[in-house]
Amino acid sequence: MRRVRHVLGISGGKDSAALAIYMRENYPELDIEYYTSDTGKELEATYNLIENLENYLGKEIYKLPVLSDESLNPFDHFIKMYNGYLPGNISRWCTKKLKLEPFEKYVGDDLVISYVGIRGDEDREGYISRKSNIQSIFPFRKNMFSEDVTTKFLGNNNIPNVFNFYATLDLGEKKERIFEVINEEISINFSQSQKLNILLDLGVKEYNHAVFHFLKTTDYPLSQEVEFPLVDNEDLLVRDDIFRILEDSGVGVPEYYKAIEFEVNGKKSTYARSRSGCFFCFYQQKIEWVWLYEQHPDLFFKAMEYEKDGYTWIQDESLAELVKSERIEKIKEEYIKRKERKQSKAQSPYLLDILEDAEGEGCASCFI
């Protein structure tokens, strides 16, 4: 049996912080290594969160070395190498250079279980490493395994094995129904996600145990573990749970999630920032740029300094244009209108509804 490392990346966002707290509370027996990758351009609240978390965990959160020369700012070093070319949706070199490559170097060829804080109310896959020695686990979701594991496990050619894995378990009254579902092949009339959801509804623990048996027959890192306590985990955690975990632990919710009131042309509303990450991140919405300008003007002007030689953070407008007072008014008005259209949704004290929709967009490495 090879040794398996258990790691958890702290992005500075609420979900990974809550996951670290959750894992410590529920699985203290797992020797988890916590790490973070600092782009050198985070908001102060992010650094505060990491410090609070270190105090809570009683353990260092290892800062991945991005550059061998620690006196250099990682983002500024790479932007020079890219001749001022700003990262964006099409070329997201920042995530690759500042997050993924340092992480892959950190784990090397070791077998690694990487815990990822994607919530049970999110419909997205997390980062799945191209390296076979890294396996992602999602403790907040009903299905804690990654998409690649699910596809292999539920593949039609694996039906006889799945049958055998389940046969070793005590399935009680559900046995007949479970075997009926296992035997039904995936087809255009019966998708993988339908099959998965029915099996999970029939028993999350049973599904986890069967997958764990299956993984023993593979090269995935979990095949090397004699036991894995999360197979008995049936929790499903959503946004409100995350805020509750952060508040109850005393670690706290980063300031930038909290709604701040503003007024435009006699109308009042609130805005906030929906994610962690670099203060100039191109994933942020225009109202978040306005928030940055009004709440942290120093950072906004620093972001502006990167816009040269025709490169801009936002595709269709420069920050110099966005910051004109009539433009800010318009962005706020449009934002209020969009928000009003979503009035039926429950309000959160931290995140604006309008921002919630966009929260899942972006980079799993940067924001979870």
Ligand code: SF4
């Ligand atoms: S937060 Fe945004 S700008 Fe910063 S590294 Fe991540 S994707 Fe790039």
